[in-house]
Amino acid sequence: MKMSVRDARAQFAAAIAAAERGERVLITRNGQAVAELGPPSPESGLDWAALEAFRRAKGWAEVDAEQVWPSEFDDPDFSRRALMLDREQADSV
Structure with missing residues (x-):
């Protein structure tokens, strides 16, 4: 309308x-x-069943996160180096 x-x-x-x-x-x-x-949105925000169906359709249901996400990504120093945060601090001094 x-x-x-x-x-x-x-x-x-x-x-x-x-x-x-x-x-x-x-x-x-x-x-x-x-x-x-219009009508209100659903309360949950995420449709977990639809997400799981999507993962299965893409063949991602059996993917192990440890295989995809290297452990070095969890290291704060790696993140600082990857984002070049230390370089910005050195340049500002």
Whole structure:
């Protein structure tokens, strides 16, 4: 559903009812979208079942993180060297 700001003010109850039905209500001003009203997002934020299905579809379900993530990545000194943070400090002195 699409309505102007003026229509949204006048028919707010209808816009809310549409959102309750699962519709998205696009609110426009001078033909440009300025807001969208709709049903709330799911509480969890992440769909873990969809993530697992994606991993299996890509063949990543059996990947061992230790094989992919070298242990040196966990070393703070490695990160400082990789990001050249020590060089920036030396240049500023």
